[in-house]
Amino acid sequence: MLGSAIFNRGRAAARRFSKAKDGNVAVIFTLAILPIFAFIGAAIDYTRANNARTAMQSALDSAALMLSKDLTMGNITAAQIPSKAQSYFSALYTNKDGQGISVSATYTTPTSSAAATILLGGTGFIKSDFMQLAGFPTLNFSSSSTTTWGNVKMRVALALDNTGSMSQNGKITALRNAVAGTGGLIDQLSALSKNNGDVYISVIPFAKVVNLGASNYTQNYIDWTDWLNPPTAQPNNGSMGTGSQSLQATLPMNWHAVGPGARCPWTNSNGGFTCTKGPTNSSNTTYIPSSGTYSGYICPSVDYNSHSLYNGCWVSTSVGTGVFCTGSSSCSCPTDSTGGAVSGCSCSTKNGVYSCSGKLYTHDWTQPGPNDTVDNKNQPRVTAVVGWTNNQWTSTNQTPTVVNNWQQPSTNPISTWTGCITDRTQPNDANGVLPATSDITTMFPANEYYENSTAYCNSSVSTPLGPIIPLSYNWSALKTAVNAMQPTGGTDQSVGLAWAWQSLLVGGPLNAPAEDSNTTYNRVIIILSDGLNTEDRWPVYGDGSSQASGNPIDARQALQCQNLQAAKDSNGAPMYTIYAIQVNTSTPADPTSTVLQNCASSPDKFYMLTSSTQILTTFNTIGTALSKLRLAK
Incomplete structure (x- = not known):
């Protein structure tokens, strides 16, 4: 009787519900909320499963690396890989949701064309909270990691x-x-x-x-251009780009009158260097030596701008007397230690043309020139210009053209390079x-x-x-x-x-x-x-x-x-x-x-x-x- 009464009351309520027209929105929402809850529940379960898998991937990666290192260093043998893999993984995997975790390890030995590898695989599942209502009591997941080494x-x-x-x-x-x-x-x-x-x-x-x-001085990949050249032929001292300053030294107009006893024609502010007492001497001198082994040697000091030493000297070779520059009032005689003109030098104007004359010198640079076939056979050649045609600067011949012609042993052979x-x-x-x-x-x-x-x-x-x-x-x-x-x-x-x-x-x-x-x-x-x-x-x-x-x-x-x-x-x-x-x-x-x-x-x-x-x-x-x-x- 009680069951029939409950049934009859339920049937009557259903009839009233089917005929009711009030509260439709609430009814529809009540019906719709069920699948919404189902989707939210599924998302929560899948998120838990994904977190468990991510944790597994990280643990497998780290364990694989540790195994690789152990095997490489000889701390374990290949036969110990599975047990060691399980040990490392168990210590690294901390996710609380993952259950039924199983880890496998496969070691592949190296060959002539392939490297050694360790493959770790892992499987597991989580117990679902919501998906079990849809017939899925568990959600499975898996991951793997491979290390390759040896190659x-x-x-x-x-x-x-x-x-x-x-x-x-x-x-x-x-x-x-x-x-x-x-x-x-x-x-x-x-x-x-x-x-x-x-x-x-x-x-x-x-x-x-x-x-x-320094022992590499014989190597053919070394460029000796800067090392061998005089200061006036240093491309690195030139301007680099439009409007850039040039620090390239130039020969003075009275160059062919400069010889023993004359004042050094350069200063740090004029050329970037001074003169020294010899080709391997760090002692500066105001005047070119007029006696001794290096009489007449014009040896540049360390370059004030590039902080580099030069590896040679100009040698003053007497070639008589004559005019050494003409056509410019800037031409002058070199001075000596008394402050006056060097002996035998004078300047005058004749027929409206100003010129200077005196003792003449040529100036080869003490590195092998192109014509040297006897000395310095294993050294590169220096083709830098060292003077003017006819030993004379003129207003129409302001560019030096005479090429170095040193044919004696180098004063600074490349074997003295320090590296x-x-x-x-x-x-x-x-x-x-x-x-x-x-x-x-x-x-x-x-x-x-x-x-x-x-x-x-x-x-x-x-x-x-x-x-x-x-x-x-x-x-x-x-x-x-x-x-x-x-x-x-x-x-x-x-x-x-x-x-x-x-x-x-x-x-x-x-x-x-x-x-x-x-x-x-x-x-x-x-x-x-x-x-x-x-x-x-x-x-x-x-x-x-x-x-x-x-x-x-x-x-x-x-x-x-x-x-x-x-x-x-x-x-x-x-x-x-x-x-x-x-x-x-x-x-x-x-x-x-x-x-x-x-x-x-x-x-x-x-x-x-x-x-x-x-x-x-x-x-x-x-x-x-x-x-x-x-x-x-």
Whole structure:
């Protein structure tokens, strides 16, 4: 009876509901809310499942990397991979929703054409809260991770600032410790190498130049043009661009009257140099020697503008007497130590033409000329002009045309070069093209860098610029080179970066080991500098204290960095990963180096440091990042 009564009342309510016309919206909403709740519930369940899967992927990735490293270092055998995989995964997977977790591990041994791999797979499920109402009590998920190694090798080039300011605030010491100290970058990277050649490191100490090593003077990729030429034939001293100042020295009008006892015709403000007492003598002299071995030798001192030594002298060879200049009131006799005209020299006007006459001298430069077939057989030839036709300057013949004709042993043979190399001729200062003897602009200019009364590439000075160390896995030798680094001269980050690039190139001057087509290479450049660019090969760009207007050194480096970043490997991926570090401890602080900041491969690879202590932590951070073997899938 009670059941019939309830049924009858329900049927009556249903009849009244079907005939009701009030509250339609509420009724419809009541009916619609059910599927809405179902969709929301499903979204919640799927989100939980996705979170569980994401956590699984992360744990599998990390476990796979750890297994790869363990196997590479010999900490486990192949047979131990499954159990170790489960152990690592269990410690890493912390998601509370995942249940029924199962992990598998498959190891594939390397072959001649394929690398070793570890494949980790994981499966699991979550218990649904809402989807079970639709007949799905659980939601399954799975993921996998593969590491590939054995054909992934690392080559790291370190371009390290060795300029004078690195002596301040303990920076050079901190840099040595960060790279070559116990647990430093070299230790971090060498730990990744199971076999010789798995990891290579090059060290490029730089200042205004790099030191390639004096023993390389016989190499055919060196451009000796600047090193051999006299000051009047230095293309790097010329103007660079429209309206730019030229610092090129010129021969004086009375050049052919300059000889023993005459006053040096140049000063730092007139030519950029003075005279010395001999071709290898650093003692300046006001007057050209008139006795001794170097009587009549006109030897230029260090260049005040380019901070470079010249490697030769003009020799005064007497050729009688006569007119040495005519047609200009600016012509004059050279003076001697008494302040008067040198003996036998006079000037006068005849028939309205002003001229000067006296003893005449020719002036060959003491590097081999084109006609030398007896001496200096293994040296390049110098074709620079050294005087005027008929030993006379005239108003209609103001350009020297007589070519150097030195046919005796060189006073500064190339074997005396101390190893300095400066920027390549533009545009090759900004690219990685390999040198070719058929194109001198691709070769590397020798230099004799001299600043602060120091020839920095000379190993006998107290603070030498250390030589480049090409790619090597001789960890102790690399550490020795880094620990020997000293603060030296001015800053040209570009030349350091250029040689870091060259050190990674196969077939280049630093003989990077050949690369296997079946091997993946991680090529990394790390550049650290504590200051802004102040000088490079072109003295019109900077004086050693600051750059010229418009920051032309930075402009060249910016182009270089763009070319580095544009380089691609065979798969179309970036060829190089670049880390850039600016150590900014100056007071007041230097501005952020835009060129360094933009040179880094990505914003997270640029580091602005404000204390020396940060150098160690930054290199540790980079070392940790490089230590992570790349996931293949």
